[in-house]
Amino acid sequence: MKRKVYFISDGTGITAESFGKSLLAQFxxxxxxxxxxxxxxxxxxxxxxxxxxxxQAEISEHKPLLFSTIIxxxxxxxxxxxxxxxxxxxQAFMPGLEQELRQHAMHKIGQKRAITANTQYNQRIDAVxxxxxxxxxxxxxxxxxxxxxxxxxxxxxxxxTCLYMGLQFGIRAANYPxxxxxxxxxxxxxxxxxxxxxxxxxxxxxxxxxxxxxxxxPNSRYSSARQCEMEVNEVEQMFQRENIPYINTTRxxxxxxxxxxxxxxxxxxxxx
Amino acid sequence: MKRKVYFISDGTGITAESFGKSLLAQFxxxxxxxxxxxxxxxxxxxxxxxxxxxxQAEISEHKPLLFSTIIxxxxxxxxxxxxxxxxxxxQAFMPGLEQELRQHAMHKIGQKRAITANTQYNQRIDAVxxxxxxxxxxxxxxxxxxxxxxxxxxxxxxxxTCLYMGLQFGIRAANYPxxxxxxxxxxxxxxxxxxxxxxxxxxxxxxxxxxxxxxxxPNSRYSSARQCEMEVNEVEQMFQRENIPYINTTRxxxxxxxxxxxxxxxxxxxxx
Numbered sequence: 001m002k003r004k005v006y007f008i009s010d011g012t013g014i015t016a017e018s019f020g021k022s023l024l025a026q027f028x029x030x031x032x033x034x035x036x037x038x039x040x041x042x043x044x045x046x047x048x049x050x051x052x053x054x055x056q057a058e059i060s061e062h063k064p065l066l067f068s069t070i071i072x073x074x075x076x077x078x079x080x081x082x083x084x085x086x087x088x089x090x091q092a093f094m095p096g097l098e099q100e101l102r103q104h105a106m107h108k109i110g111q112k113r114a115i116t117a118n119t120q121y122n123q124r125i126d127a128v129x130x131x132x133x134x135x136x137x138x139x140x141x142x143x144x145x146x147x148x149x150x151x152x153x154x155x156x157x158x159x160x161t162c163l164y165m166g167l168q169f170g171i172r173a174a175n176y177p178x179x180x181x182x183x184x185x186x187x188x189x190x191x192x193x194x195x196x197x198x199x200x201x202x203x204x205x206x207x208x209x210x211x212x213x214x215x216x217x218p219n220s221r222y223s224s225a226r227q228c229e230m231e232v233n234e235v236e237q238m239f240q241r242e243n244i245p246y247i248n249t250t251r252x253x254x255x256x257x258x259x260x261x262x263x264x265x266x267x268x269x270x271x272x
Numbered sequence: 273m274k275r276k277v278y279f280i281s282d283g284t285g286i287t288a289e290s291f292g293k294s295l296l297a298q299f300x301x302x303x304x305x306x307x308x309x310x311x312x313x314x315x316x317x318x319x320x321x322x323x324x325x326x327x328q329a330e331i332s333e334h335k336p337l338l339f340s341t342i343i344x345x346x347x348x349x350x351x352x353x354x355x356x357x358x359x360x361x362x363q364a365f366m367p368g369l370e371q372e373l374r375q376h377a378m379h380k381i382g383q384k385r386a387i388t389a390n391t392q393y394n395q396r397i398d399a400v401x402x403x404x405x406x407x408x409x410x411x412x413x414x415x416x417x418x419x420x421x422x423x424x425x426x427x428x429x430x431x432x433t434c435l436y437m438g439l440q441f442g443i444r445a446a447n448y449p450x451x452x453x454x455x456x457x458x459x460x461x462x463x464x465x466x467x468x469x470x471x472x473x474x475x476x477x478x479x480x481x482x483x484x485x486x487x488x489x490p491n492s493r494y495s496s497a498r499q500c501e502m503e504v505n506e507v508e509q510m511f512q513r514e515n516i517p518y519i520n521t522t523r524x525x526x527x528x529x530x531x532x533x534x535x536x537x538x539x540x541x542x543x544x
Contacts (some may be wrong), residue, residue, distance in 0.1 A: 012531040014440075015290045019361050022287045022341055023369055026377035028364075034544045038531050065372070069294055085372045087365050089291050090298075097295055100337070100357045101275075105298035121277075124526065128432045135404070149336070160400045163435050168286075168443065215394070220297065259284040259310050263536065272306045 002033040004056050004064040006084065008049060010072050010109050013038035019089060020067030023219040039069070057083040071109050083225075086179050120170070123270045127173075134174035135159055140191045143174060147230030149195055150175040152202035153231045154222075155212050157249040157257060161202070164258045169232060170270030171262070183234040188242055199241040200261050201246030206232045210248045274305040276328050276336040280321060280354065282344050291361060294341030297430040304337075312342070313381060318350040329355040337507035343381050362388050363476045392442070399438030399445075406446035407431055407487035412463045415446060419539050420446040421467055425503045426494075427484050429521040429529060433474070438528045442542030444535070460514055472533050473511040473518030476503045480522045 007016040057063045066084040070076040108195035162173035199214040206229040279288040329335045338356040342348040434445035478501040485495035511518040
């Protein structure tokens with residue numbers, strides 16, 4: 001039987017999920033059944049959630065796990081009635097931090113957002129639109145405004161990586177697909193040469209690439225094992241020949257690809 | 273003087289930042305100077321980071337704050353040499369969880385990613401490409417495959433919201449811009465009527481919209497206060513008349529818009 005897990009917050013629930021999943025990922029012999037409940041921000045909602053957890057606890061062999069980020073003290077008090085193994089960031093760390101910073105915490109919901117509003121918001125949105133406008137080599141004339149130019153063969157992960165870099169860090173990332181023609185020419189396209197210091201390459205295991213391409217165009221030359229192997233080999237040779245830093249995306253999440261590019265290149269984040 | 277804050281991890285650092293910033297957002301009388309250091313995954317890197325923190329501590333009035341998610345026990349041991357007020361998720365919660373789950377944690381870096389690989393990865397990538405292909409009303413013939421159709425006037429936040437829903441939750445979100453022509457017609461465009469149960473509206477304060485549009489096309493009719501007010505008023509009337517659920521995005525981050533849409537509509541996340 002799977003162990004029931006609740007991620008609960010009076011805000012978005014994103015932090016509760018993030019820290020809870022980081023912890024649970026270290027236990028590989030237990031299967032978890034996850035449920036995220038965001039915006040538990042009234043006593044009524046909190047009471048309903050507690051009732052739900054307690055019903056679950058009664059029918060389960062083990063009590064549910066609860067990872068929470070509850071800022072509001074009244075809600076927090078109600079949540080204590082849950083028959084669950086509870087881990088709460090604010091309960092655990094706030095008293096110590098209050099002492100260290102010699103200030104009482106506000107215990108107000110939505111502060112994270114308030115702080116990062118406006119300027120930061122616009123940086124993110126601009127960066128997302130930059131990634132969209134400069135996706136897939138569609139336009140190249142704004143490359144001088146790019147923080148980084150991601151290159152690689154079709155479907156190696158360029159687009160999601162660029163979008164994530166924009167959304168999460170406000171970084172302006174353009175991407176340019178390396179085509180078979182580019183590979184045949186045995187040299188970097190002229191437009192990329194001009195911006196060589198901004199280039200970062202992505203590669204991927206040929207087998208994985210074939211699987212991804214097959215979902216898009218099944219049984220095509222484009223998705224064949226032979227074609228994928230050829231493209232991957234040649235693009236890696238190009239990266240090495242031209243001294244372009246690159247990483248293999250096969251075993252990485254979009255978050256990891258993005259953060260590794262930043263760590264390797266030292267590109268400055270616009271959001272900190 | 274700003275208080276120096278380090279977010280440190282032997283992984284991406286995303287969780288360390290997320291929980292650290294959630295806590296710090298509750299203190300409004302202190303200014304923080306943030307630095308994220310991901311992939312501190314060798315003893316050498318950890319020693320260099322500790323040296324850096326200790327130098328910082330010497331020249332600062334108060335010692336730095338350190339929020340960390342260090343899984344590797346050797347690295348964790350080295351980090352204890354930092355002269356900082358330290359908050360670590362794994363140190364704080366792992367012993368209790370190990371007892372509750374009656375299993376030793378693996379203490380292996382990169383487990384989160386490993387678990388969420390492949391199927392989940394493809395769901396995310398597909399959803400991101402779905403958002404891109406169905407952005408800004410470019411194509412409408414795949415609306416039957418969409419989980420949600422986000423509608424609203426130009427630059428109210430549709431595109432970043434759709435992309436975030438794809439990246440974070442694997443939700444397939446298309447978006448359609450409500451134009452002046454649509455508003456003049458006083459009725460929902462036919463293609464939206466067909467999918468009325470999937471519609472979700474975004475609106476925004478006219479003043480904020482004008483500021484955003486002004487960055488894109490300064491001093492234009494498009495970005496004028498009058499035009500923005502007119503469009504916002506009319507689109508809100510449309511949402512009300514047609515009984516389309518909607519939220520005002522002015523004070524929300526992309527994460528909040530996305531999670532609120534999910535909470536309000538009950539759309540099922542494809543990634544849990």
